[in-house]
Amino acid sequence: MMKYVYLSFMLFFLSGCIGDRLVFRDKGDAVVxxxxxxxxxxxxxxxxxxxxxxxxxxxxPPLVMEDGIARKYPNTCIKVELVNNSDYGLVYTINGKNYRFEFNIDVNGKITKTYSKS
Incomplete structure (x- = not known):
């Protein structure tokens, strides 16, 4: 009986280690x-x-998402209707590297980058 308890315990801890997470830490950039x-x-x-x-x-859920694509330069634009008074987060992979870009649009429609490439 204890053998099954230990086996269940080990499977529980190992189940959290399967696969790797996509991490989008690098600062990206975009024209909004x-x-x-x-x-x-x-x-x-x-x-x-x-x-x-x-x-x-x-x-x-995401506003727009595409996976498994191969959009080549200069076809890197995403058509989407943006609304005022909102914060946005864009994560993307370019050449196999993950990036993050955040921006907001105030009530007057002014766009401010909040997290972009230095």
Missing amino acids: LKNSICIASEPGDIVGFYMLSYSVNNYH
């Missing part, structure tokens, strides 16, 4: 317009994933 967001890129860059969330729905 009223109807689109263009991820900063250069010739040869390939966007493989992006997800845009916003505060209106508590960042879930």
Whole structure:
């Protein structure tokens, strides 16, 4: 009986270690317009994933998301209708590296980058 208890205990702890998490710590950059967001890129860059969330729905579910894509420079713009008085978070993968870009739009429509590439 104790053998099964130990086995269950070990499986419980190991289940939290399966796979690795996608971490988007690196600061990214983008050009934000009223109807689109263009991820900063250069010739040869390939966007493989992006997800845009916003505060209106508590960042879930994502406003727009694409995975398993191969958008090549200069086709790195995301068409989306942005609303005033909201905070946005964009995470994306470019050339296999993960980036994060955050911005907000105030009630007057002014766009402010809150977390961008230095």
